[in-house]
Amino acid sequence: MFEILSKSEMAAGTIIRFDIKAPKIAKKIKPGQFIILRTSETGERIPITVADVDNLGETIAIIFQVVGKTTALLRSLNVGDFIKDVVGPLGKPAVIENLGTVVVVGGGTGIAILHHITKALKKSGNKIIGIIGAREKDMLILEDEMRLLCDELVVTTDDGSYGKKGFVTDPLKRYISDDDSIKEVYTIGPIIMMKNVCKITEKKKIKTMVSLNPVMVDGTGMCGCCRVSIDNETKFCCVDGPDFEGHKVDFEELEKRNAMYLKDEKESLLFSVK
Numbered sequence: 001m002f003e004i005l006s007k008s009e010m011a012a013g014t015i016i017r018f019d020i021k022a023p024k025i026a027k028k029i030k031p032g033q034f035i036i037l038r039t040s041e042t043g044e045r046i047p048i049t050v051a052d053v054d055n056l057g058e059t060i061a062i063i064f065q066v067v068g069k070t071t072a073l074l075r076s077l078n079v080g081d082f083i084k085d086v087v088g089p090l091g092k093p094a095v096i097e098n099l100g101t102v103v104v105v106g107g108g109t110g111i112a113i114l115h116h117i118t119k120a121l122k123k124s125g126n127k128i129i130g131i132i133g134a135r136e137k138d139m140l141i142l143e144d145e146m147r148l149l150c151d152e153l154v155v156t157t158d159d160g161s162y163g164k165k166g167f168v169t170d171p172l173k174r175y176i177s178d179d180d181s182i183k184e185v186y187t188i189g190p191i192i193m194m195k196n197v198c199k200i201t202e203k204k205k206i207k208t209m210v211s212l213n214p215v216m217v218d219g220t221g222m223c224g225c226c227r228v229s230i231d232n233e234t235k236f237c238c239v240d241g242p243d244f245e246g247h248k249v250d251f252e253e254l255e256k257r258n259a260m261y262l263k264d265e266k267e268s269l270l271f272s273v274k
Contacts, residue, residue: 001082002037005059012138015109016075017051017063025050025088027057031116032094032211032243035062036219038085039077044070047090047216049242051112051142052119060086063112063141090219091242094209098125099183103175104150105168105197106132107189111142113211114188118149121186127151129182131171133189137162169196176204184209187246191255198246208246212237214257229253 006019025035034049052061066075077083094117102121106114111132122128130150134140135158147153154171155163164171168189176182185208187197194210201208216226219238226237229250235241 001084002086004077004079004081004083007077007079010063010141011134014066015063015139015141016066017061018074018077019054019059019061020083020086021058022060022086022088023058025086026053026060029053029060029089030093031096031120032113033089033091034219034242035060035086035088036090036216037062037083037087039070039073040084043073043084045217045219046070047213047219047238049113049116049211050088051116053116063109065109087219091238092240094120094186094211094243096120096124101127101129101179101181101183103129103131103172103182103185105172105185105187105189105193106130106146107168107193108134108139109141110187110189110193110211111146114186115142115145115149117186117188118146122149129175129179130154131156131168131175133157133163133168133193135159167196168193169200172197173200176201176206182206191251191258194246194249195251195255198249198251202247209243210246210249211242212244212249212254213242214254215260 003021004018008017010017034047036045036047048062050060051063064071066072104114104118128150130146130153133156156166156168185201187194188211198208214226214237217223221236221239227234228237230244231248
């Protein structure tokens with residue numbers, strides 16, 4: 001059993017942060033790795049990438065958006081409640097090196113994953129240019145935390161309600177056009193966003209890393225649900241990833257596979273709130 005030590009609503013009541021007491025995981029987990037949790041004995045197993053670890057190595061932070069029954073049940077939990085199972089660390093950690101100038105691009109709840117990786121990139125001595133975005137101001141998360149880590153930070157919103165109006169790809173185009181010192185781009189967010197970032201960076205041949213989020217069940221490579229095509233080879237995101245070189249990812253296939261259960265997710269969410 002894993003106790004919830006703090007809970008906060010980060011964006012319009014649909015994006016929630018939990019700090020969970022999990023010392024064994026906290027001491028081992030590295031940026032880019034994830035956990036799988038169950039809310040109860042009969043609950044669904046869901047993967048969530050860890051957003052942060054406290055300095056003492058006692059707690060992990062997870063940030064999730066309510067999209068289906070299990071995340072709705074998670075939101076109903078409060079400080080002092082317990083999560084039945086939390087398993088991790090899972091997946092391969094992000095490869096962190098001192099490269100020079102790195103651009104980190106995050107959208108939506110992907111910013112939570114990007115935050116943990118950005119901390120490590122900064123600690124390794126890189127200059128960090130950050131670009132984060134959301135549909136609207138109320139959906140933006142971790143701006144202050146990212147601002148502390150980035151040498152430069154640009155914020156965008158689709159509707160122009162905050163920061164620069166437009167998509168995260170707009171400032172990215174300007175940066176890679178004007179700055180030849182950029183060695184790597186790390187992008188995490190919706191599939192369409194990561195795909196478009198990779199299209200832009202591929203033209204300049206800038207290495208681009210992405211964190212993929214396919215449908216996943218067991219998290220150990222046994223079920224095969226999270227298979228993705230990387231450079232025309234089948235990989236399992238849970239054991240071979242979740243990070244991959246973006247220019248090698250078959251995003252069209254990933255989009256189709258992830259869309260298979262959208263209708264079921266919406267129906268399960270409606271059922272859970274009745």
